[in-house]
Amino acid sequence: MFVDNVEIFIQSGSGGAGAVSFRREKYVLQGGPDGGDGGRGGDVYALVDKNTNTLAKFRGRKRYVAQDGAQGSARNCQGRSGEDIIIKIPPGTQIIDAQTKLVLFDLLYDGQKVKILQGGKGGKGNTRFKSSTNQRPNYAQKGISGKCLKVILELKLIADVALVGFPNTGKSSLISRLTNSKPKIANYEFSTIVPNLGVVDVFDFFSYTMADIPGLIQGASEGKGLGLQFLRHIERTKILLFLLDVSKMIDFSNPLESNNSLYSANALESEYNSSYVNTSINEQSLVRQFEILFNELRQYSKFLANKPYAIALSKSDLVIFESFAHSHFHFDFNEYNIGGLQTMAYISPSLVHYMEYGYVDFGVNLSNDNFRIDLENENVNDIGYVDSKHIESTFQRSTIQELELDSSYKDFNVVDKPLFILPISSVSGLNLDSLKTLLAIALKSSLIPSKDS
Numbered sequence: 001m002f003v004d005n006v007e008i009f010i011q012s013g014s015g016g017a018g019a020v021s022f023r024r025e026k027y028v029l030q031g032g033p034d035g036g037d038g039g040r041g042g043d044v045y046a047l048v049d050k051n052t053n054t055l056a057k058f059r060g061r062k063r064y065v066a067q068d069g070a071q072g073s074a075r076n077c078q079g080r081s082g083e084d085i086i087i088k089i090p091p092g093t094q095i096i097d098a099q100t101k102l103v104l105f106d107l108l109y110d111g112q113k114v115k116i117l118q119g120g121k122g123g124k125g126n127t128r129f130k131s132s133t134n135q136r137p138n139y140a141q142k143g144i145s146g147k148c149l150k151v152i153l154e155l156k157l158i159a160d161v162a163l164v165g166f167p168n169t170g171k172s173s174l175i176s177r178l179t180n181s182k183p184k185i186a187n188y189e190f191s192t193i194v195p196n197l198g199v200v201d202v203f204d205f206f207s208y209t210m211a212d213i214p215g216l217i218q219g220a221s222e223g224k225g226l227g228l229q230f231l232r233h234i235e236r237t238k239i240l241l242f243l244l245d246v247s248k249m250i251d252f253s254n255p256l257e258s259n260n261s262l263y264s265a266n267a268l269e270s271e272y273n274s275s276y277v278n279t280s281i282n283e284q285s286l287v288r289q290f291e292i293l294f295n296e297l298r299q300y301s302k303f304l305a306n307k308p309y310a311i312a313l314s315k316s317d318l319v320i321f322e323s324f325a326h327s328h329f330h331f332d333f334n335e336y337n338i339g340g341l342q343t344m345a346y347i348s349p350s351l352v353h354y355m356e357y358g359y360v361d362f363g364v365n366l367s368n369d370n371f372r373i374d375l376e377n378e379n380v381n382d383i384g385y386v387d388s389k390h391i392e393s394t395f396q397r398s399t400i401q402e403l404e405l406d407s408s409y410k411d412f413n414v415v416d417k418p419l420f421i422l423p424i425s426s427v428s429g430l431n432l433d434s435l436k437t438l439l440a441i442a443l444k445s446s447l448i449p450s451k452d453s
């Protein structure tokens with residue numbers, strides 16, 4: 001069960017009372033004070049534990065109370081300290097004061113530990129109050145009470161890459177091919193209702209995490225579909241990977257209808273039920289899918305919309321590649337920084353630069369004007385397979401140089417959006433290695449800040 005928001009009650013221990021006691025010994029008539037101090041109350045800590053990625057266990061247990069300190073006792077014995085309580089939470093959990101809604105802690109890294117509530121101090125025993133004027137004080141301090149607080153634990157998953165797409169576009173299928181995660185895959189919408197996290201291993205020395213969240217639809221920002229509740233999980237990702245479904249066709253024959261329902265989520269949705277027999281792809285449908293998704297993100301948060309992103313064209317096994325290859329996509333994402341790109345696979349100049357850095361032969365023809373990968377090039381097979389061997393070897397050699405650019409390459413140190421556009425298929429395996437590697441290169445490069453912002 002995936003749970004990402006719970007309210008719990010926490011309380012630190014009270015300090016034990018100091019003791020009032022006097023020395024009693026044979027032949028000692030009026031022994032001096034010997035009451036020990038009370039023990040301190042236990043603290044309440046939170047500890048980040050990467051072995052968990054849900055707050056589900058907090059649904060069962062809602063009270064976390066640390067132990068009180070024990071009372072002091074005779075013979076100057078200090079009371080035992082109350083045991084601390086340590087609450088284990090997944091990375092990405094925020095601890096929020098339930099009343100004021102203030103974020104008290106935002107815990108990101110495995111092993112990070114914070115004290116949320118301090119236990120009360122133990123009271124001083126009467127020994128401590130002995131003075132020249134009062135040799136036998138008959139009073140001691142009470143311990144200080146513990147504190148209590150209602151807090152909300154809110155989890156915002158931390159993944160390096162998040163998949164964003166309409167329902168049924170193959171997000172879960174992709175994550176199941178690239179990672180160890182085994183999500184539910186089905187040919188209907190909203191088969192994923194909670195996020196999945198997986199680890200992508202690239203060679204033996206680099207890995208990153210990928211999140212599959214439930215599909216978005218138009219109006220999600222107003223609460224449609226599963227709405228926004230899962231978008232919080234992509235707030236902290238470094239790269240958004242938009243999955244656009246190439247098997248979706250939308251009839252754009254009537255431009256007058258361009259602003260009405262034909263282009264709405266319903267139009268797209270009805271397409272999801274259409275058969276998978278397509279003879280060519282409709283690039284406008286892809287652009288439209290992208291626009292709808294992008295706008296939903298933008299409505300949710302400008303910050304999200306500003307993130308680096310890449311595009312994967314999913315289910316590319318379903319289109320007939322002859323037409324695919326010869327028509328070439330004409331992406332016209334002017335607003336999104338790619339003007340009229342005529343290519344099927346595209347890698348942004350900055351990313352290419354990182355790949356080339358280390359003087360590695362990328363293996364495909366990157367023409368100077370827009371660095372497009374030419375399908376007719378003999379290094380690329382007919383169906384637009386970007387030879388992953390070349391990308392992989394680039395990556396391997398480049399990592400040695402830590403993918404850092406010297407200052408003369410400053411111009412390339414801007415994130416072009418998208419980082420790349422790649423046709424993929426989780427069914428046939430088309431370009432999956434390239435996808436995995438391109439994401440790795442982007443994450444390793446200084447294009448993407450390595451710490452969460």
Ligand SMILES: Nc1nc2c(ncn2[C@@H]2O[C@H](COP(=O)(O)OP(=O)(O)OP(=O)(O)O)[C@@H](O)[C@H]2O)c(=O)[nH]1
Binds near residue numbers: 186
């Ligand atoms: N032909 C083909 N079918 C695919 C491919 N990837 C996924 N599918 C199919 O598309 C359907 C939906 O796949 P999912 O991976 O569940 O899609 P999703 O995006 O996770 O869907 P939601 O969880 O509902 O948002 C399933 O029937 C998959 O078998 C692909 O590359 N090629």
Ligand SMILES: [Mg+2]
Binds near residue numbers: 171172183184192
């Ligand atoms: Mg899914």
